[in-house]
Each structure stands twice: as C-alpha cells, then as structure tokens.
Amino acid sequence: MLRFPCHIRNNQRLHLLRRLSLFSSNSAFMVSKHLLKTSPSSFTLLPLTLSPKHLSTPSKRLIPCLSSKPIYKNRSLSLRSNGFSSLTYLNVSAPAPAPVYSEDLEERPLDLHSLEILKHKLKKLGIDISECVPGHENRLMCPSCNGGDSEEISLSIFISQDGCSASWLCFRAKCGWKGYTKAFADGKSSFESFSRINKVKVKRQVTVESLQLEPLCNQLISYFAERMISAETLKRNAVMQKRTCNEIAIAFTYWRKKDLVNCKYRDIDKKFWQEKDTETIFYGLNDIDDASDIIIVEGEMDKLAMEEAGFRNCVSVPDGAPPSVSQKEVPAEEQDTKYQYLWNCKEYLNKASRIILATDGDLPGQALAEELARRLGRERCWRVRWPKKNDVDYFKDANEVLMYLGPSVLKDVIEDAELYPIRGLFNFRDFFDEIDKYYHRTLGYEFGVSTGWRALDDLYNVVPGELTIVTGVPNSGKSEWIDSLLCNLNQSVGWKFALCSMENKVRDHARKLLEKYVRRPFFEASYGSSVERMSVEELEEGKKWLSETFYLIRCENDSLPSIKWVLDLARAAVLRHGVRGLVIDPYNELDHQRPVNQTETEYVSQMLTMIKRFAQHHSCHVWFVAHPRQLHHWIGAPPNLYDISGSAHFINKCDNGIVVHRNRDPEAGPVDQVQVCVRKVRNKVVGTIGDAFLSYDRVTGVYMDIDEPQKKR
Numbered sequence: 001m002l003r004f005p006c007h008i009r010n011n012q013r014l015h016l017l018r019r020l021s022l023f024s025s026n027s028a029f030m031v032s033k034h035l036l037k038t039s040p041s042s043f044t045l046l047p048l049t050l051s052p053k054h055l056s057t058p059s060k061r062l063i064p065c066l067s068s069k070p071i072y073k074n075r076s077l078s079l080r081s082n083g084f085s086s087l088t089y090l091n092v093s094a095p096a097p098a099p100v101y102s103e104d105l106e107e108r109p110l111d112l113h114s115l116e117i118l119k120h121k122l123k124k125l126g127i128d129i130s131e132c133v134p135g136h137e138n139r140l141m142c143p144s145c146n147g148g149d150s151e152e153i154s155l156s157i158f159i160s161q162d163g164c165s166a167s168w169l170c171f172r173a174k175c176g177w178k179g180y181t182k183a184f185a186d187g188k189s190s191f192e193s194f195s196r197i198n199k200v201k202v203k204r205q206v207t208v209e210s211l212q213l214e215p216l217c218n219q220l221i222s223y224f225a226e227r228m229i230s231a232e233t234l235k236r237n238a239v240m241q242k243r244t245c246n247e248i249a250i251a252f253t254y255w256r257k258k259d260l261v262n263c264k265y266r267d268i269d270k271k272f273w274q275e276k277d278t279e280t281i282f283y284g285l286n287d288i289d290d291a292s293d294i295i296i297v298e299g300e301m302d303k304l305a306m307e308e309a310g311f312r313n314c315v316s317v318p319d320g321a322p323p324s325v326s327q328k329e330v331p332a333e334e335q336d337t338k339y340q341y342l343w344n345c346k347e348y349l350n351k352a353s354r355i356i357l358a359t360d361g362d363l364p365g366q367a368l369a370e371e372l373a374r375r376l377g378r379e380r381c382w383r384v385r386w387p388k389k390n391d392v393d394y395f396k397d398a399n400e401v402l403m404y405l406g407p408s409v410l411k412d413v414i415e416d417a418e419l420y421p422i423r424g425l426f427n428f429r430d431f432f433d434e435i436d437k438y439y440h441r442t443l444g445y446e447f448g449v450s451t452g453w454r455a456l457d458d459l460y461n462v463v464p465g466e467l468t469i470v471t472g473v474p475n476s477g478k479s480e481w482i483d484s485l486l487c488n489l490n491q492s493v494g495w496k497f498a499l500c501s502m503e504n505k506v507r508d509h510a511r512k513l514l515e516k517y518v519r520r521p522f523f524e525a526s527y528g529s530s531v532e533r534m535s536v537e538e539l540e541e542g543k544k545w546l547s548e549t550f551y552l553i554r555c556e557n558d559s560l561p562s563i564k565w566v567l568d569l570a571r572a573a574v575l576r577h578g579v580r581g582l583v584i585d586p587y588n589e590l591d592h593q594r595p596v597n598q599t600e601t602e603y604v605s606q607m608l609t610m611i612k613r614f615a616q617h618h619s620c621h622v623w624f625v626a627h628p629r630q631l632h633h634w635i636g637a638p639p640n641l642y643d644i645s646g647s648a649h650f651i652n653k654c655d656n657g658i659v660v661h662r663n664r665d666p667e668a669g670p671v672d673q674v675q676v677c678v679r680k681v682r683n684k685v686v687g688t689i690g691d692a693f694l695s696y697d698r699v700t701g702v703y704m705d706i707d708e709p710q711k712k713r
C-alpha cells in the first residue's frame with residue numbers, strides 16, 4: 001500500500017495518485033519498502049499482483065525487489081522530488097514522472113527566515129537540514145534508529161520550496177518514524193518531541209481465529225517428518241498453517257501463557273514473514289517458564305529439533321541472526337530495537353542460571369550468540385560446538401544434526417556445551433593446541449637460539465619475545481658483546497635487528513659491525529695490529545650485509561627519544577622488515593620525562609611493561625642496556641643487577657639479566673678475557689644462572705670461546 005505525507009492536500013493527492021497509477025502500471029514494485037505500510041488515513045493503491053498475504057504483513061517476499069541500496073553514513077543525498085525515492089536512485093527505466101508537489105508550492109520563493117526557524121526546530125529532533133535542498137527529497141541518517149545495523153541513510157526528508165515546512169519518513173520498516181512540521185506552526189503543530197515519537201507502539205492483538213490459522217495438513221506433516229520432526233512435537237508446539245490464495249504456509253505460533261502474541265510464516269521456499277505490529281517474543285516462551293537451564297536456538301525448526309532430542313526448555317529467537325557483532329555499546333532497553341524480544345521476555349530469562357547458546361555455526365550465528373551473551377551476561381552463558389560434517393565443514397544447526405546424526409548426537413552436543421568465553425578468562429584447554437606444539441617442538445625456538453658461544457649454551461639462549469637486561473660498568477664491553485651476539489644470530493638463524501644505539505655515531509657503529517663481519521680492521525691503525533685492513537670489495541660486501549641486517553632507530557634532531565617513540569618505530573621495523581631483535585642502548589639516553597607524581601621506580605616499571613608487551617606481541621627479543629649506579633667503593637668486581645641505576649624493577653621485570661665484565665688488571669688474569677655473568681634466567685628450559693668466559697679480539701671486536709682459535713668468516 002502506498003502512503004503519502006498527510007500534509008499533502010487532497011487535490012495534490014489526486015494529482016499524485018494519477019501520476020502514481022500511471023507509474024505503478026509500469027513498475028508496481030519499484031518503490032521502497034516503507035511505502036508498503038498501511039495507514040488508515042492514507043490513500044491506497046493495491047497492485048493487482050498482490051495476494052492477501054502481502055496485505056497482512058510487510059512480507060520479506062516483497063522486499064528484495066523493493067529494498068533500496070544502502071546509502072552510507074554522513075551523506076546527505078538530494079534526490080529529485082517525485083514524492084518517493086528518485087527514479088535514478090532506484091534504477092528504474094520507466095520515464096520519470098514530474099515532481100508530485102503542486103506547482104504553487106514549487107513556485108513560492110524561498111523564505112530564508114522561515115528556513116532558519118525550521119532548521120532550529122528540526123535540530124531539536126536530531127535532524128540537521130543544513131545540507132538539505134528545499135524542494136527536493138533529501139536523505140539523512142535517521143536520529144530515531146540510526147539506520148539500524150547497516151547504518152543505512154534511511155530518513156527521507158522533504159523541505160518545501162519556500163522553506164516553511166518539512167515532512168520526513170524513515171524508510172526502515174522497523175523504525176518508520178515520520179513527522180511533519182511548519183516553521184511557524186501554532187500550538188497544535190504536528191511537531192513532536194523525539195521522546196514522544198519514540199514511544200512504544202500499541203501492539204496488535206491476534207488470535208488463531210483472527211489469523212485464520214488451521215491445523216497442519218498431511219502434506220506439511222510429511223514435510224516436517226522428513227526433517228525428523230514428529231506430529232506430536234508439532235501439535236504440542238501448536239504449529240499450524242495458513243492458506244493464502246493457492247499457497248499454504250507453515251504458521252509458527254508465538255505464545256505467552258495462553259495468549260497468541262505473534263505468528264511467523266514460512267513457505268516451502270524457506271521464505272519468512274510475520275504478523276505486523278505484534279510484539280516480538282521468543283518462540284516457545286512457555287517452555288522456559290521456571291527453567292533454570294535454557295537453550296536458545298536460531299530458528300523455529302531448531303527449537304522443534306531440540307524437542308526431538310529431549311529438550312523442551314528451548315526457545316528460538318524470532319528474527320534470525322545479525323550479519324556481524326555490533327561495534328557499539330549495548331543500547332538502553334527501550335532503544336535496543338533488534339533485541340526487543342530479550343527485554344520483552346526478561347522475567348523468563350532472569351530466572352535461568354545456565355543459558356546454552358545453540359545458534360548456527362556460521363558467522364551470523366556466532367554474531368547472534370555474542371549479541372545474546374552481551375545482554376544476558378557471559379558468565380551464565382554456554383555455547384555448543386556443532387559436530388564435523390567432513391574434514392572441512394561442520395553441521396550448521398540443531399535440525400541438521402537431528403536429520404543427519406540423530407537425536408542422541410544432538411543430545412550429546414547440548415550436554416557437551418562449554419562455557420561461553422569471557423574475554424580475559426581462560427582455561428588451559430584453550431591453549432592445548434599451543435601446548436602440544438610446544439611439546440613436539442614445532443613452534444620453533446622452544447630452547448631459544450644459541451648465542452654462538454659454547455660457554456653460554458647451558459646458561460643463556462635467546463628466545464623470541466623475551467627481554468634481556470644487560471649491564472656492566474662503563475667500558476666493560478656491553479655494546480660490543482651485544483653487537484657480536486647479533487652477528488652470531490644473523491649468521492646462524494638469519495635474524496635481522498633494529499638498533500637504537502644512542503651513544504654510537506652511525507659510522508662508528510657501522511665500523512664495529514663491519515669489523516666483526518669481515519673479521520678485519522676497518523682502518524690501518526695501531527688497534528689493528530699487523531692485520532691487514534678490509535679491502536674495498538670486503539667493505540662493499542659488508543655494506544650490503546649491513547643494509548640487509550640492521551635498521552637504525554635514531555632521533556634526527558638532538559632530542560632524546562621516548563620509549564614510546566622507539567617502540568613505535570621498532571614495531572614498524574618488525575612489520576615492514578621482519579626484524580627479530582631490538583637493541584636499546586642505553587636506558588639513560590632515553591627521554592625519561594614523567595608526571596610529577598610518578599616516582600622513578602613507578603616509571604621504570606611502566607616502561608619495562610611497555611617493552612615486554614612489545615617483545616611478546618611481536619615475538620621480538622629486546623636487549624636493553626642499563627648502567628649501574630655510581631659504585632663508590634668499587635673494587636673491580638662485576639656489579640650486581642640490583643645495582644642498576646633507577647630501580648630494582650630492572651631485575652624484577654626482565655626475563656634474563658646479564659652482567660658483562662672484563663678484567664683490567666693484568667696481574668689478576670688475561671685482560672682480553674670477558675666474563676659474561678648470567679644473573680637471571682626466568683625460563684629454566686633455556687638457561688640458568690652462571691658465568692661464562694669469552695675472549696675478546698680487540699682487532700675485530702669479535703668475542704670467542706676461550707679455547708676457540710681465531711675464526712675466519
């Protein structure tokens with residue numbers, strides 16, 4: 001049925017009707033679905049092809065060819081005015097009728113003062129007409145329904161050519177908000193407040209008789225039998241039929257106590273429609289009265305299937321599943337239009353201590369389960385796992401399981417329901433896959449990567465995602481040792497690294513790394529002893545290696561980098577270049593501005609948490625160099641990890657703690673000997689505390705096992 005804005009005068013209506021009847025003969029169904037609603041005050045024009053069934057309900061059968069294309073948010077569309085959606089928009093090939101609003105209105109000049117007042121009035125209703133064009137149909141987001149799940153731009157608004165009045169209508173069947181106002185209306189203007197407009201509509205009372213429902217015929221009983229639903233179950237659930245012309249549709253009756261509340265129809269082609277203006281409630285509501293365990297399914301057939309498996313305490317949602325989980329907060333009860341059935345049935349649900357969500361296994365089914373769980377409370381929800389159909393697919397819903405595997409398997413599925421996951425609350429079971437891979441060592445690096453020095457193999461191995469704090473007195477060789485370690489790791493497992501080494505000039509750092517790689521001094525200088533300096537060819541090869549292996553994080557001005565800045569760039573290096581390790585050297589060269597009320601201890605704790613999160617999230621090992629505080633009475637022994645300046649959190653929070661120390665007293669032992677003190681290893685699988693001794697080759701900066709002869713690359 002077609003409905004016109006009530007402000008259109010009768011002669012205009014007739015004018016419009018003439019044009020529409022012309023138009024409808026060509027394209028009776030090419031109008032938006034909102035135009036199918038009935039209204040006692042409206043003129044009606046029934047397409048001859050409509051059956052009585054179409055009159056009783058906003059049938060989905062009509063909708064596909066009528067529904068408008070989604071229009072995306074924040075677009076105000078000005079469409080040619082023809083009283084309903086523009087022809088261009090609907091892609092109709094029939095000739096466009098002339099504008100339906102009468103000429104005298106169209107010819108009145110725009111009154112800017114009236115338009116301003118109108119704009120102000122409409123703004124109060126949430127309608128912003130600043131971009132609308134008078135004399136045309138405009139589309140806006142409906143402030144009443146916000147375009148529903150699809151966020152369709154569904155409010156059609158027409159502002160008269162003179163800017164003195166506006167009428168609007170939301171095309172969405174579930175909203176249908178309409179109104180009319182004038183800039184200078186008297187006290188009885190049709191201008192209504194938003195809250196009044198949003199008020200709950202009076203629901204239609206229906207009975208079996210008024211809907212002309214009949215007992216199921218044998219043909220339909222056989223249809224259900226094929227789906228393993230017995231006549232007894234059909235009878236108990238008052239499944240009926242309705243005749244419309246030559247068709248018979250299944251009628252699923254929705255009851256609350258003894259009252260018929262709604263009726264949903266399904267034809268043989270699996271098309272659904274339901275009685276309009278009725279209350280939406282769960283299907284099978286009476287069956288969960290006083291039940292402490294409730295099963296919720298996604299369709300009436302599944303509810304009936306559950307009964308065949310022995311579960312009467314089951315209800316079906318009335319409206320199917322949403323395409324995806326909404327990103328928005330759960331709306332307030334009265335605004336939660338799509339899930340009104342939950343609120344309408346809340347006294348039944350409140351009593352339940354366990355709610356099993358047995359929605360379909362597809363994505364909309366899962367989205368429905370999530371939307372239900374969000375509203376019902378995840379803590380009392382359970383979910384089912386539908387059995388496998390073959391190696392790839394799963395059975396979709398209760399009725400499929402009943403048909404193909406039988407009632408006892410369906411019963412098992414429900415009995416094996418598992419707790420609905422709550423974000424942040426886990427069971428080891430959730431990790432069994434990963435635990436198995438860990439056991440079979442298929443995750444990779446379960447024992448860490450060897451440092452390349454035998455002396456350290458039992459003490460320290462490098463695990464992706466861990467944080468190693470490296471300390472030692474100044475000049476002990478911390479940076480040199482880390483660089484040497486990176487070279488070893490690159491050579492053994494091909495890892496790449498991000499370097500944030502604030503104390504090194506780029507060219508110096510390149511020199512040190514190249515010397516380790518080429519194993520020759522960069523210069524011909526005294527430190528090079530008699531070893532020949534690297535050739536130009538070796539330099540070139542080394543440069544290629546440098547550029548393929550390292551990414552530099554450096555502040556291009558003189559400012560100190562903050563830890564967040566460093567980690568953001570490191571993240572980019574992980575994502576863009578696949579780096580597996582990050583060196584931050586040293587802590588005291590970072591910008592440590594902190595809020596006045598934060599202690600250094602709190603600051604260090606927070607900073608280390610950020611670094612660890614980065615490491616874990618990106619499976620990237622982080623070496624973080626921190627200096628010990630000033631040791632006033634230092635007698636040459638390796639410092640302690642608790643001596644690190646700033647906070648005890650360095651040792652508390654790290655996964656591994658290493659002190660690099662070297663002997664500087666020739667009388668106490670060889671001066672090229674370096675002591676790598678492993679002071680903390682959190683993961684016993686990859687190491688333990690203890691000391692390893694390496695020798696340092698001053699010419700190339702390479703560290704070696706003591707008994708190892710000078711290696712050639």
Ligand SMILES: Nc1ncnc2c1ncn2[C@@H]1O[C@H](COP(=O)(O)OP(=O)(O)OP(=O)(O)O)[C@@H](O)[C@H]1O
Nearest residue numbers: 473474475476477478479480662671672673674696
């Ligand atoms: N075992 C060693 N024997 C002789 N010289 C060494 C030894 N280890 C490191 N060096 C030298 O000490 C200097 C400083 O090394 P490195 O920069 O690695 O020390 P560091 O502990 O990081 O120093 P800082 O704390 O000042 O940053 C380098 O010139 C390096 O060649």
